[in-house]
Amino acid sequence: MAEVSLERVTESERAGFLTTELRIQIGTILGVWASWEALAQSGLFYRDIVPSSLRVFAAMWRHLTEAEFYHHLGVTSYEVLVGFAIGSIAGIGLGILFGVRRFLGRVMDGYILALAPAPKVVFLPILMVVFGIGVGSKIAMAALSAFFPVVLSTVAGMHLINPTLIRVGKMFNASPWQMVTKVYLPSLVLPVVTGLRLGLGVAIIGTLVAEIKLAKAGLGFLAIQNYELFRIPEMYSVIIIIFALAMGANAIMTKLTDRLTQRGMPKVEVSGAA
Amino acid sequence: MAGMLEVRNLSKHYRRDDGTGVHAVDDVSLSVAEGEFVSVIGPSGCGKSTLFSVIGGLVGDYEGDVVVDGQVVRGTHRDIGMVFQEESTFPWRTTLENVAFPLEVAGMPKAEREEMARRFVRLVGLEGFEDRYPSELSGGMKQRTAIARTLAFSPKIMLMDEPFGALDEQTRMLLGDKILQIWRELKQTTLLITHNITEAVQLSDRVVVMSFRPGRIKEIIPIDLPRPRSSEIIATDQFGRYVGAIWQLLREEASRGMVEAENV
Ligand SMILES: Nc1ncnc2c1ncn2[C@@H]1O[C@H](COP(=O)(O)OP(=O)(O)OP(=O)(O)O)[C@@H](O)[C@H]1O
Ligand SMILES: [Mg+2]
Numbered sequence: 001m002a003e004v005s006l007e008r009v010t011e012s013e014r015a016g017f018l019t020t021e022l023r024i025q026i027g028t029i030l031g032v033w034a035s036w037e038a039l040a041q042s043g044l045f046y047r048d049i050v051p052s053s054l055r056v057f058a059a060m061w062r063h064l065t066e067a068e069f070y071h072h073l074g075v076t077s078y079e080v081l082v083g084f085a086i087g088s089i090a091g092i093g094l095g096i097l098f099g100v101r102r103f104l105g106r107v108m109d110g111y112i113l114a115l116a117p118a119p120k121v122v123f124l125p126i127l128m129v130v131f132g133i134g135v136g137s138k139i140a141m142a143a144l145s146a147f148f149p150v151v152l153s154t155v156a157g158m159h160l161i162n163p164t165l166i167r168v169g170k171m172f173n174a175s176p177w178q179m180v181t182k183v184y185l186p187s188l189v190l191p192v193v194t195g196l197r198l199g200l201g202v203a204i205i206g207t208l209v210a211e212i213k214l215a216k217a218g219l220g221f222l223a224i225q226n227y228e229l230f231r232i233p234e235m236y237s238v239i240i241i242i243f244a245l246a247m248g249a250n251a252i253m254t255k256l257t258d259r260l261t262q263r264g265m266p267k268v269e270v271s272g273a274a
Numbered sequence: 275m276a277g278m279l280e281v282r283n284l285s286k287h288y289r290r291d292d293g294t295g296v297h298a299v300d301d302v303s304l305s306v307a308e309g310e311f312v313s314v315i316g317p318s319g320c321g322k323s324t325l326f327s328v329i330g331g332l333v334g335d336y337e338g339d340v341v342v343d344g345q346v347v348r349g350t351h352r353d354i355g356m357v358f359q360e361e362s363t364f365p366w367r368t369t370l371e372n373v374a375f376p377l378e379v380a381g382m383p384k385a386e387r388e389e390m391a392r393r394f395v396r397l398v399g400l401e402g403f404e405d406r407y408p409s410e411l412s413g414g415m416k417q418r419t420a421i422a423r424t425l426a427f428s429p430k431i432m433l434m435d436e437p438f439g440a441l442d443e444q445t446r447m448l449l450g451d452k453i454l455q456i457w458r459e460l461k462q463t464t465l466l467i468t469h470n471i472t473e474a475v476q477l478s479d480r481v482v483v484m485s486f487r488p489g490r491i492k493e494i495i496p497i498d499l500p501r502p503r504s505s506e507i508i509a510t511d512q513f514g515r516y517v518g519a520i521w522q523l524l525r526e527e528a529s530r531g532m533v534e535a536e537n538v
Contacts, residue, residue, distance in 0.1 A: 182375075
């Protein structure tokens with residue numbers, strides 16, 4: 001049984017590497033790069049606004065070979081991961097609670113739906129006051145950002161749980177703990193994983209925004225510091241690195257999602273249950 | 275002699291928050307002997323599923339008693355297994371894992387429960403599909419998975435709520451034969467809800483005909499046909515007379531249901 005699911009994963013991995021989508025994506029990046037370089041060489045813009053990609057790569061190399069860069073990378077990763085973990089655990093826990101306690105859920109729904117689409121950056125000044133301008137406020141920002149998509153998708157998932165499956169569990173005399181592990185959590189995998197994916201994305205955004213606003217370290221801080229010192233190629237190189245890291249994080253999340261959702265849970269089935 | 279399962283003066287009202295409610299089951303009494311096969315037939319919405327949910331302990335707040343083996347029971351009970359009207363397999367479990375679910379819940383070691391689950395998978399004719407997920411199975415196969423899962427629970431009493439409701443006539447006929455074969459093999463006391471008169475007569479020792487809402491027992495008809503039976507029995511005269519008699523009883527109720535539906 002375990003072998004079957006492992007095989008499926010490798011198969012999707014193999015297919016994932018050579019898809020047409022990926023080829024088009026790589027092609028697009030190469031196209032953008034070529035246009036950039038053409039623009040830089042044309043001399044239409046001041047050379048520091050559109051620097052040659054060669055200068056950007058040189059700057060990137062300088063960053064990547066100095067220890068200081070890794071310090072900033074470490075700080076950002078730490079802030080994102082800790083904040084994401086706090087926000088997700090709170091989101092899943094409260095989401096299940098709101099799903100089980102329907103009345104509390106209905107009361108909280110109003111607040112959550114009102115706050116979810118609001119840009120969390122408005123809370124940044126408060127978080128800075130409460131947690132300081134260091135790592136604390138960045139973690140808080142990441143946690144706050146990640147919380148909303150995770151809690152929303154968990155609550156949605158709780159509403160979607162097939163009541164017949166709950167009856168099946170009870171009929172076979174499953175204990176409350178068995179109900180959670182064998183009925184609730186497996187039913188929630190898909191919506192929660194979707195929420196986690198969105199949550200990680202906004203946690204990264206929240207952290208970087210906070211770092212760019214006011215910080216002592218981190219990749220966002222490094223980018224804005226380069227800007228203030230007018231080291232434009234360096235600034236671009238940090239932005240590219242941030243992009244690459246965000247894409248990498250998303251790719252890892254996608255792979256985890258696929259692995260979790262592989263086991264007989266086609267996406268259509270959950271949306272069909274609505 | 276007291277039955278294996280006895281229902282005494284059972285009534286159930288569903289109440290809503292706004293004060294309105296539905297009187298789903300009204301004063302139902304029924305005694306089912308050990309090893310007996312009883313079908314329950316009645317118009318849609320007459321409270322058949324409600325009756326089963328109360329017996330199975332999944333719906334509370336009712337009047338009357340459910341008695342299993344001489345003991346009044348409340349809540350779910352080890353000796354009662356149900357197969358639900360709705361699709362009920364766990365989509366994240368394979369056929370084998372689905373069937374093994376009640377054994378897993380009971381704490382049986384993995385190797386042992388898989389071997390036992392395999393037996394029931396074979397019994398419902400799903401060998402070769404052990405490692406498929408429900409999304410890869412037909413509707414009839416999913417229902418057979420659900421039946422095998424409840425059989426694996428080894429209840430003394432099986433409550434089956436229209437397990438073949440959504441299937442075509444030919445398939446349900448063949449599955450009816452399968453149910454009879456399993457029933458002969460396991461000798462479980464079985465209650466089956468059905469909309470299908472032929473199915474009820476073919477399978478049962480007695481057919482309980484229920485009235486339109488609130489659900490009452492209108493009549494209980496003993497089926498005096500020789501066993502073992504197969505789907506071929508439906509060609510006989512005697513079979514036809516039973517079907518005719520039950521249809522007479524049901525027609526009144528069904529038309530009452532239609533009138534009410536039009537007046538709503
Ligand atoms: N959980 C519930 N809350 C409120 N009313 C309910 C509930 N379940 C069923 N009812 C009502 O009780 C009545 C009987 O429903 P039930 O499902 O028992 O009928 P049924 O005989 O099984 O119908 P069918 O043959 O269509 O499955 C219906 O009017 C239904 O609307
Ligand atoms: Mg029903």
